[in-house]
Amino acid sequence: MxxxxxxxxxxxxxxxxxxxxxxxxxxxxxxxxxxxxxxxxxxxxxxxxxxxxxxxxxxxxxxxxxxxxxxFHSALPRTWLFADGSAFIYHIRLVRMARKAALPETLTTVPLMYQGECGQFLAPTQDIPQRDFSHGTDFEGEVGVVTDFVPMGVTPEQALKHIKLFVLINDVSLRGLIPEELAGGFGFFQSKPASALSPFAVTADELGAAYKEGRVHLPLNVTFNGEFFGKANAGAMHFHFGQLIAHAAKTRDLAAGTIIGSGTVSNEEQGAGSSCLAEKRMIETIETGAAKTPFMKAGDTVQMEMFGENGQSIFGRISQKVKSV
Known part of the structure; x- marks a missing residue:
């Protein structure tokens, strides 16, 4: 459905x-x-x-x-909670390298997660507003799930049963603000403005055999300014969605309508490209000694879409342009 x-x-x-x-x-x-x-x-x-x-x-x-x-709005124009994980280890390693930060000792055992803006999501065709381009505007392509009511203390296996819908997410990030916020010991906040969801949310049966082991095993197609940017497979999540939900519900109930994000879809296979600019910039730095790809400027466009085995779009398309305000 x-x-x-x-x-x-x-x-x-x-x-x-x-x-x-x-x-x-x-x-x-x-x-x-x-x-x-x-x-x-x-x-x-x-x-x-x-x-x-x-x-x-x-x-x-x-x-x-x-x-x-x-x-259409984002599938859920607003809701009670958006908790965004970071379940792709390769992405974590690259962005930590980019800001010269150490990897957490619990990298492979405890999910990373932050609470994002949920009182408003940008529509999937709405401009991304930016008032200061020194903030380093970036997109992040993700898969997300929408849950019904989840009780505190749920196990990862039980948590999978609470997934009712799937969406795509463009988690907008302001890379220039992140290091200072995190250095203060609190964050993210200013560096994470409103994100956008796909226009349509789907039940698991719409994903067919691609949904298994709590992961969506399909590539997320990303284009930037009309050109190929990435097709990383979302099945490469280290932590599956049940583990992310259980992590979020460790000390609280989760209200029905909670959105849990996968974090930026990322694959070690560089031929798959990337799902955010920060990752590509870090790869450029490793290979050439300097980042060549700039962060987004006014007029830049990003599109995200996922296709089923039949070649049809599953969630519709996120298609946004950056606008100076």
Whole structure:
């Protein structure tokens, strides 16, 4: 099943069911006004939403309309918690090298995680606002999951059962602000402004055999200014999503609608490219002694998309431009 949030006067948008081919949609506001509230009643609404999805794919849904992705918010325009992990070890090593920071002793045993902005997500086609380009604007391509209510102390195996939806994430980072924030012993905050989600969220069955062992084994296609930038496979996560959720829930319950991010998708195979500028810059530094690729400037564009085995887009596309404000 695929779900989205149609833009409306509400900050949460209107709950919609999206066809498998992303061409048509139908409102489901008679079940819940928005996806955030639907997550709180997931066990009650899942069957009805699935029936709408079946009818829509069979051409039998009343009120169906053509999808225009720019009419949609991020799948969840806002929610209660966005906890972003860093589950790709290769990425951690590179960015730590970039800021001359030591690797944590628990690198392979304890996930890294920070709490990000969740009161607003940029729409997937919305400009990324930037007022000071010395801040080092960067994109980070990630996969994320949306959970129902997760009780404190859940095990990684139990946590996997609480995953209800998957999304893509562009986790916007301001690289120039990160070292100073972390040096103060607190952070991230200023260095992590609003991110964007894919226009559509999907259930695990839409991923087919690509979802196994708590990971999505598909490449994340990233283009920068219209040119290939990366196709790193998201299945290379060291920590799977159940482990990330359990880490987040160690000392607290997680509200329904919580988003857990994978961290920047990263592969050691350099032919796969990268999912953020910082990683590419570090590779350039290692190979040539200096970073050549600049951080984002006004007018730069980034696109992120993931395709299934049938070649169809799964989540729709994140397509953003940097705008000076």
């Amino acid at each position: 695929k779900l989205g949030s149609l833009k409306s006067q509400s900050l949460d948008g209107e709950l919609c069911v999206i066809s498998r081919d992303l061409k048509t949609a139908v409102k489901a506001t008679h079940l819940a006004p928005n996806l955030r509230e639907a997550m709180e009643k997931w066990s009650q609404l899942e069957g009805s939403l699935q029936q709408i999805y079946t009818d829509l794919n069979n051409g039998k849904a009343n009120g169906a309309f053509a999808v225009k992705e720019s009419d």
